[in-house]
Amino acid sequence: MKRKVVTLCGSVRFWNKIQEMSERLELENEYAVIGIIPHVMDRDLTEYEKDTLGELHRIKIDLSDAIFVVNVDGYIGESVKKEIEYAKQKGKEIFYLESAD
Template sequence: MEKRKVVTLCGSVRFWNKIQEMSERLELENEYVVIGIIPHVMDRNLTESEKDILGELHRIKIDLSDAIFVVNVNGYIGESVKKEIEYAKEKGKEIIYLENN
């Protein structure tokens, strides 16, 4: 069996359903190992400390990955995702987009 590429999903939680869809699709159809986004961030407002922790954890996920997969529905890329893309580029990770910009 060929080694699967590890990807971290990046995208706005406003597109949560598409993020979940892509997680399933990437694993089942394209043979990726997907590191996802914590789902509970939509259920309540996070403190600044919690946002910092989640940002740090997301950077660690990117470090563990071969690539990031940007779920950019209708080309939308928010400020936090732009930072994640820049971080991934600095680390030499492949950047894969759902939609070409």
């Protein structure tokens, strides 16, 4: 059985929920999950670093069959909105933690 590859998208302010969903998707739904990295350095990212991380996340989406949006309380930030649009342009399936109506 070929497993679907899914990239997580969401605000790192919901890091605990992102980690929880990564585990659930892999163990309960049997997806291969590509995660995100938290911003752990005690400084603001430069514009170059932000651009680089954005580019790397788009590559992760390219490698995936789908994205899973971790939108706690319906929150979707600007960068995640861009990731969703990118996934749509690439014809990827899009799943949401909470309904995105």
